[in-house]
Amino acid sequence: MDIAALIAWVVTASGGFYMLGTWIQRGGIRQQQSGSSRMPAPVVFGHFALAAVGLVVWIIYVVADKSALAWTAFGLLLPVALLGFVMLARWIPVHRERAAAAYGAEVDVPAERHFPLPVVLAHGLFAVVTLVLVLLTAVGIGGS
Template structure:
């Protein structure tokens, strides 16, 4: 199960990297973003650190590392939900903005919906797999 969690974590990270790149290339905080910079980069940094801890866990098989990775995922998930809550109104308003001909759009307006949904779904699966692994459920 630890390898499955690693795979889902990497897939989640790829989606996150794509959205971060899109956000930055579209102006990020300078582009009128509704996503606070500390939240964006805090989410990214904690997720990346957690992924490194998880890779070390897969190699070393130390229970404390599994729990550390899970502990890092909790604030990552909370920050992710906070960003989702701030992104949803931007997504809903994009049709109205296009009809009104507004030129100024926040950077996160350009996130593809399938990437956002996939990132979230893989993140949930990752959290569950990491927790189950830390609990010792599914060990062979």
């Protein structure tokens, strides 16, 4: 189960890294001053940093098989999930505006508007799977 969690985590991280790159490339950091981005940079980078640290802890757990590391990784995932829900809640109105707006009519488009819906959905789904698999592994269900 620990390897399944690792695979799910890496897939989740891939989608997250793609969205982070898109957000930066489309001016998300620059838009913090103008207020056009609804994603606060501290939330975006906090989510990324905690998820990356958690993934490293999980990799060390897979190698060392120490239950304290599994619980540490799970503990890191909780604020990652909370920040993820905050970003999702802030992204939904932007996505709805995209569906309602005519393309090319807006001057200052939020960077997060460029996130493809399938990537957002897959990232969220794999994040939930990762959280559940890490918890099950930490509890001792499924062996390691």
